[in-house]
Every structure is written in C-alpha cells, then in structure tokens.
Amino acid sequence: MTDGVHEPLWEVFIRSRRGLSHNHVGSLHAADAQMALRNARDVFTRRMEGISIWVVPSAAITASSPDERDPFFDPAADKAYRHPTFYDIPKEVKQL
Amino acid sequence: MTAVAADAAAVYALRLADDCLVLSHRLAQWSSRAPTLEEDVALTNVALDLLGQARALYARTAELDGTGRSEDEYAFLRDERDFVNCLLVEQENGDFAVTVVRQLLFSAYQRETWRALGMSTDAQLAAIAARAVKEVNYHLDHATQWTLRLGDGTGESHRRMQSALEELWPYTAELFETDAVTDDVVARRIAADPHEVRAAWDASVAQTLRAATLERPATGWAPTGGRQGLHTECFGYMLAEMQHLHRAHPGARW
Numbered sequence: 366m367t368d369g370v371h372e373p374l375w376e377v378f379i380r381s382r383r384g385l386s387h388n389h390v391g392s393l394h395a396a397d398a399q400m401a402l403r404n405a406r407d408v409f410t411r412r413m414e415g416i417s418i419w420v421v422p423s424a425a426i427t428a429s430s431p432d433e434r435d436p437f438f439d440p441a442a443d444k445a446y447r448h449p450t451f452y453d454i455p456k457e458v459k460q461l
Numbered sequence: 462m463t464a465v466a467a468d469a470a471a472v473y474a475l476r477l478a479d480d481c482l483v484l485s486h487r488l489a490q491w492s493s494r495a496p497t498l499e500e501d502v503a504l505t506n507v508a509l510d511l512l513g514q515a516r517a518l519y520a521r522t523a524e525l526d527g528t529g530r531s532e533d534e535y536a537f538l539r540d541e542r543d544f545v546n547c548l549l550v551e552q553e554n555g556d557f558a559v560t561v562v563r564q565l566l567f568s569a570y571q572r573e574t575w576r577a578l579g580m581s582t583d584a585q586l587a588a589i590a591a592r593a594v595k596e597v598n599y600h601l602d603h604a605t606q607w608t609l610r611l612g613d614g615t616g617e618s619h620r621r622m623q624s625a626l627e628e629l630w631p632y633t634a635e636l637f638e639t640d641a642v643t644d645d646v647v648a649r650r651i652a653a654d655p656h657e658v659r660a661a662w663d664a665s666v667a668q669t670l671r672a673a674t675l676e677r678p679a680t681g682w683a684p685t686g687g688r689q690g691l692h693t694e695c696f697g698y699m700l701a702e703m704q705h706l707h708r709a710h711p712g713a714r715w
Contacts, residue, residue: 393499394497394498394499395499396610397610400606403603403606404500407502407506408499408502411502411506
C-alpha cells in the first residue's frame with residue numbers, strides 16, 4: 366500500500382437523514398466493496414451526515430465527455446417552455 | 462500522586478478507563494502515518510471513540526474514589542506505576558498487522574465486557590457500557606475485516622499476521638485475571654465475570670482466526686502486572702510523550 370500501488374477507486378453516495386435520494390459525496394480507495402463501505406462510513410459520515418451509503422466502483426461509471434457538451438446540453442438553453450414556470454401551483458402543494 | 466482507593470469499584474472503573482485511554486493514545490500515534498488516508502481516518506475514529514469512553518469512565522472513577530479528580534489529572538498527572546491498564550493495550554503499534562491483531566484481541570474482549578456491564582448494578586457504568594458497546598462493535602468489525610483480508614491474503618500478509626498474533630497472544634491472559642478487586646465487584650454484580658467474558662471472547666476470536674486461516678497460538682508464557690501498575694518497558698516512553706505537554710504547561714487547555 367505504501368509502494369504506490371493504489372487500491373481500486375470507489376464513488377460514494379450518501380442518503381442524508383432528511384430522506385430524499387443518495388447524493389454523490391466523493392470518492393475513496395478500498396480493496397473491495399465491504400472495505401469501501403466501511404471507509405466511507407469513517408471518512409464521510411462522522412458528523413451524522415447520513416443513514417445509508419452506496420459505494421460504486423469508479424470504473425463502472427460511464428461519464429459524458431467535455432467534447433460532447435454542445436450536442437448534449439446546448440440545445441436545452443433556448444427552450445424556456447420546458448421549464449415548469451408557466452403553471453400555477455395550487456396552494457395546497459407545499460413542496461414541488 | 463498516590464491515591465489508594467478503598468472501594469474496589471473505583472479501582473475497577475479506573476482499570477477500564479486506563480485501558481481506553483492508553484489504547485486511544487496508541488491508535489492516535491498512527492495519525493498521519495497510516496498506510497492510506499482512509500485507514501488514517503478509521504484508526505483515529507476508533508481512537509476518539511476510546512477517548513470518549515475513557516473520559517466518561519474517569520468521571521465515574523472520580524465519584525467512586527471520592528477524590529473528585531478531573532479527567533486531565535487522571536490522564537496527565539499520574540505516574541507509570543499509578544496506571545492500571547492491561548499490558549496488551551500499551552504494546553507498540555509495530556507494523557499494521559500488530560495494530561490490527563491488537564485491536565481484534567482487545568475489541569473482542571471489550572465488547573463482551575461492555576455487554577455484561579450493560580447490566581451492572583452501578584447505573585452509571587451500565588449507561589456508559591450501553592453507549593460504548595455500539596462503538597466497540599464497529600471497532601471489532603473493522604479489525605475483523607482486516608484480519609480476514611490480511612490473514613487470508615498474500616503469503617507476506619499472512620506471515621505478518623501470524624507473527625503479530627504470536628507476539629501479542631501472551632498478553633491476553635491478563636485480560637481475564639481475577640483478584641480481590643474483580644472478586645468484589647463481581648460479587649456485587651457491578652462488573653462482568655471474567656470467566657464468562659473469557660468464554661465469549663474465546664469463541665469469537667477463534668471463529669475469526671479460523672476464517673482468516675490463522676493459527677491460534679498455544680497458551681504459554683503469560684505476562685502480567687498491568688493491573689498492579691507494573692508495565693512493560695515501552696509504556697514509560699509512551700506516557701512521557703503523552704504527558705509532556707500538560708506537565709510542561711500545567712493546566713494547558715485547547
């Protein structure tokens with residue numbers, strides 16, 4: 366471990382006490398999934414940040430590349446009608 | 462400072478407290494030196510848990526022995542002969558295998574102790590134990606995970622784990638010693654019965670060692686003395702380092 370050979374990288378997702386969905390909080394190294402879970406517990410949940418942890422091998426994630434940014438995201442910029450700002454929200458609905 | 466407590470419960474609480482403080486300090490010595498950043502945080506987390514347990518236990522000791530001493534007085538102003546921790550926790554960190562094995566052996570002991578102490582007739586010790594057992598369950602899990610991976614890992618990791626086990630095993634006998642103090646607190650149902658703790662500890666450790674393909678060493682030489690303040694050579698150096706700041710700057714605070 367000290368000779369520069371790193372253990373595999375894992376992405377860590379934590380669901381906070383407030384409920385809702387798991388959020389990405391960072392990444393860490395671990396030999397396997399069980400150790401990654403424990404490391405995540407130690408590194409990311411020391412201050413009661415979460416009630417559930419997911420760890421995912423970083424290698425398993427397929428990411429969009431910066432080259433694809435224009436075709437992927439640019440067309441959405443001038444389509445304001447896709448935003449839900451034209452609807453009246455009923456009073457009874459507290460959170461949307 | 463010599464404070465001879467008349468009450469066996471006070472001595473017993475002090476033993477528990479010193480175990481926690483000394484192992485906490487040993488683990489804190491890994492800070493910034495652990496094999497990986499993740500392990501650095503994990504070991505210092507365990508150290509902080511143990512420090513919290515030590516503080517609560519010193520506070521209870523001060524009530525039981527009637528001296529009203531502060532946690533700092535127990536930690537920083539007693540000399541080597543006044544510490545009554547077991548020899549296992551003061552052993553040097555060694556390589557990572559020694560630290561893992563020390564943690565496995567001690568956390569397994571501490572878990573059984575806290576479990577039994579949860580039903581203590583001393584309500585405060587019972588409350589401390591009930592809270593501490595959750596923390597110790599995690600310490601034991603952490604040590605177990607590493608024991609399995611290193612014991613059943615490469616030839617080199619297995620060799621180091623087995624050698625750490627041989628080195629530390631003799632010190633485990635002391636954990637279950639009985640004397641006038643333990644007889645008294647067991648009789649008053651304040652403390653865990655060392656015989657029962659040993660049986661549970663034996664089963665738990667044996668299972669982990671088997672799964673990790675490690676061989677349980679034969680019981681032979683069994684050093685003792687920690688509970689009477691007779692420590693191994695390395696302890697004095699650790700204490701000098703731990704107490705230096707407080708003794709150089711009396712009353713120093715964060």
